[in-house]
Amino acid sequence: MIIEHHGPHLSTDERSLFSVAYKNVTNTLRNSWRTVDALHKLQLARNGRVSLIQLQRQHIEIELAGVCKDVIDLLDRDLLPSASEGEEMVFYSKLKGDYCRYLAELGQKRDRDRNADLSLKAYKLAYEHASATLHPLQPTRLGVALNFSVFYHGK
Numbered sequence: 090m091i092i093e094h095h096g097p098h099l100s101t102d103e104r105s106l107f108s109v110a111y112k113n114v115t116n117t118l119r120n121s122w123r124t125v126d127a128l129h130k131l132q133l134a135r136n137g138r139v140s141l142i143q144l145q146r147q148h149i150e151i152e153l154a155g156v157c158k159d160v161i162d163l164l165d166r167d168l169l170p171s172a173s174e175g176e177e178m179v180f181y182s183k184l185k186g187d188y189c190r191y192l193a194e195l196g197q198k199r200d201r202d203r204n205a206d207l208s209l210k211a212y213k214l215a216y217e218h219a220s221a222t223l224h225p226l227q228p229t230r231l232g233v234a235l236n237f238s239v240f241y242h243g244k
Contacts, residue, residue, distance in 0.1 A: 097171040118153040157188045182215035212237045
């Protein structure tokens with residue numbers, strides 16, 4: 090991985106590429122999960138067969154959880170500890186909140202609650218740090234406000 094060769098400090102462009110690459114993967118999986126979950130609920134309501142649907146949903150959940158955990162591990166292990174004050178710290182904290190929120194959307198209730206708590210902590214850190222260090226119209230600060238509100242709306 091690039092971080093092993095060049096260190097954990099990514100340029101703004103590299104952070105954007107990192108974010109977009111993982112977002113594209115997770116968005117596809119999240120959309121697939123929502124579709125399969127809706128089909129599962131529909132079949133349950135009709136007392137229909139759900140074994141294949143349930144199997145596909147579990148497969149998507151495992152893949153999505155793996156991607157989210159990879160991002161969170163990378164953030165916790167390399168990127169957040171070495172992030173500079175300001176935009177870089179806010180960006181990574183927001184990203185952690187996002188991926189914990191994605192994990193909170195699926196799984197068992199205990200896991201959902203734990204991931205929702207982790208997401209809340211990451212968003213609070215990002216919001217507080219953004220408020221103290223970034224201009225109110227700075228795009229990363231606005232992104233934190235938007236995603237934090239999505240978190241609260243989804244609860």
